[in-house]
Amino acid sequence: MEPAALRSGFNDHISVESNGGFDCPKNKQPFIIGVAGGTASGKTTVCNQIISQLHDQRVVLVNQDSFYRSLNDDQLVNVHEYNFDHPAAFNTELLLSCMEKLRRGHPVNIPSYDFKSHKSIEPSRLVNPADVIILEGILVLHDFHVRNLMNMKIFVDIDSDVRLARRIQRDTVERGRNIQNVLDQYSRFVKPSFEEFILTSKKFADIIIPRGGDNDVAIDLIVQHILTKLGQHDLCKIYPNINVIFSTFQVAFIYVVVEHGLGHLPFTEKQIITPTGSVYSGVVFCKRLCGVSVIRSGESMENALRACCKGIKIGKILIHGDGKNGRQKLPADISSRHVLLLDPVLASGNSAIKAISLLLSKGVPETSIIFLNLISAPEGIHAVCRKFPKLKIVTSEIDSSLDKNYGVIPGMGEFGDRYFGTD
Numbered sequence: 001m002e003p004a005a006l007r008s009g010f011n012d013h014i015s016v017e018s019n020g021g022f023d024c025p026k027n028k029q030p031f032i033i034g035v036a037g038g039t040a041s042g043k044t045t046v047c048n049q050i051i052s053q054l055h056d057q058r059v060v061l062v063n064q065d066s067f068y069r070s071l072n073d074d075q076l077v078n079v080h081e082y083n084f085d086h087p088a089a090f091n092t093e094l095l096l097s098c099m100e101k102l103r104r105g106h107p108v109n110i111p112s113y114d115f116k117s118h119k120s121i122e123p124s125r126l127v128n129p130a131d132v133i134i135l136e137g138i139l140v141l142h143d144f145h146v147r148n149l150m151n152m153k154i155f156v157d158i159d160s161d162v163r164l165a166r167r168i169q170r171d172t173v174e175r176g177r178n179i180q181n182v183l184d185q186y187s188r189f190v191k192p193s194f195e196e197f198i199l200t201s202k203k204f205a206d207i208i209i210p211r212g213g214d215n216d217v218a219i220d221l222i223v224q225h226i227l228t229k230l231g232q233h234d235l236c237k238i239y240p241n242i243n244v245i246f247s248t249f250q251v252a253f254i255y256v257v258v259e260h261g262l263g264h265l266p267f268t269e270k271q272i273i274t275p276t277g278s279v280y281s282g283v284v285f286c287k288r289l290c291g292v293s294v295i296r297s298g299e300s301m302e303n304a305l306r307a308c309c310k311g312i313k314i315g316k317i318l319i320h321g322d323g324k325n326g327r328q329k330l331p332a333d334i335s336s337r338h339v340l341l342l343d344p345v346l347a348s349g350n351s352a353i354k355a356i357s358l359l360l361s362k363g364v365p366e367t368s369i370i371f372l373n374l375i376s377a378p379e380g381i382h383a384v385c386r387k388f389p390k391l392k393i394v395t396s397e398i399d400s401s402l403d404k405n406y407g408v409i410p411g412m413g414e415f416g417d418r419y420f421g422t423d
């Protein structure tokens with residue numbers, strides 16, 4: 001029996017975690033982008049361009065400016081002594097709690113800030129949860145906790161002279177300042193704080209955009225990346241070494257997973273002369289292969305592997321449930337081969353970790369292991385990917401979670417029993 005026949009409707013089981021960690025459906029967490037850069041570098045302009053190109057997605061823009069602390073009366077009297085470019089000028093705790101609520105899928109009230117009175121004003125802005133949240137501001141890459149929220153970090157990089165010219169223009173027109181105020185504030189606070197806190201956060205950026213809003217190519221690439229990520233499971237946003245095969249009903253077939261796994265192996269071009277004398281160009285794997293099945297359910301994938309790679313050697317690993325080390329029968333030269341580790345279900349990850357550790361102890365490099373499975377639980381992916389970031393996982397489905405007996409939900413029951421007809 002093919003495993004696809006064991007399951008039905010397995011694409012429509014998005015569930016909600018019950019542990020208070022996240023209230024969002026598991027693979028529906030928002031994609032959070034941070035956009036930093038010096039004053040008047042074009043952060044807001046870049047964000048608006050990204051938003052306009054993401055027209056089919058729910059996007060919200062949160063400005064760090066909204067979290068400026070209101071000045072008290074004493075501070076207002078001496079406003080020219082106040083450093084608005086220092087991290088302490090912002091209420092970062094409030095920013096973090098608002099971002100956390102949005103991340104969990106809750107609406108939130110964001111304060112409104114008035115640059116003329118230097119205070120928060122009513123009404124605040126009700127922001128609804130969205131697929132993409134963009135957080136923009138001079139210091140959003142400075143604070144470790146704020147940075148940690150982000151899936152993508154952008155720094156807008158523009159010549160300081162251009163920024164100063166734009167700032168004079170903007171602050172005199174929109175923020176009620178005169179040129180002398182702007183220049184004094186710039187040389188006393190804005191420039192030194194830029195060098196101390198903003199420029200030093202540039203190293204945390206994933207993308208640096210020269211020329212800001214004029215850089216159409218950079219904005220286009222960013223939008224494409226966001227669209228790709230929005231289509232992916234959340235775990236793929238965290239672990240680049242996990243590959244989920246496009247999930248239609250048919251692709252749960254073992255053969256497709258095996259073929260896809262083979263596609264991850266390095267190969268070189270090879271030409272041969274056919275019996276009719278013509279030249280045929282094909283490819284050959286750079287290194288010899290070996291399958292290793294985890295007994296017993298992994299054996300269900302062996303036929304597919306043999307069908308794809310005639311004569312491939314296949315070893316076996318038996319994992320004990322009682323904490324003892326696993327037993328194995330593996331080719332003597334396994335350390336010089338690429339290993340396709342076969343186990344159709346990745347649940348807690350405990351068996352997989354034992355099997356992988358055993359392969360490593362036999363000298364197989366982590367980079368030479370491709371773990372092929374059909375159904376995986378997020379818990380197993382976290383466990384394996386954290387411990388072995390250099391191996392690849394190829395799966396056809398990431399399910400919702402684990403039950404208390406470490407069974408995958410919804411999963412497909414005891415795979416070995418169902419496949420071999422012993423249930």
Ligand SMILES: Nc1ncnc2c1ncn2[C@@H]1O[C@H](COP(=O)(O)OP(=O)(O)O)[C@@H](O)[C@H]1O
Pocket residue numbers: 037038039040041042043044045046166167170211212213214
């Ligand atoms: N590429 C550009 N060309 C000309 N003016 C620009 C450009 N980008 C931004 N500006 C102007 O510069 C000022 C600052 O831009 P803004 O996007 O608000 O910067 P930031 O949010 O980084 O402070 C605004 O008045 C804006 O209209």
Ligand SMILES: Nc1ccn([C@@H]2O[C@H](COP(=O)(O)O)[C@@H](O)[C@H]2O)c(=O)n1
Pocket residue numbers: 038039040043065068084085114115116118137138190
């Ligand atoms: N009351 C305030 C608050 C902030 N500023 C300046 O705004 C700059 C940050 O905003 P951008 O849109 O330019 O990123 C920052 O450099 C502060 O100096 C202010 O002048 N008055």
Ligand SMILES: [Mg+2]
Pocket residue numbers: 043044
């Ligand atoms: Mg701005």
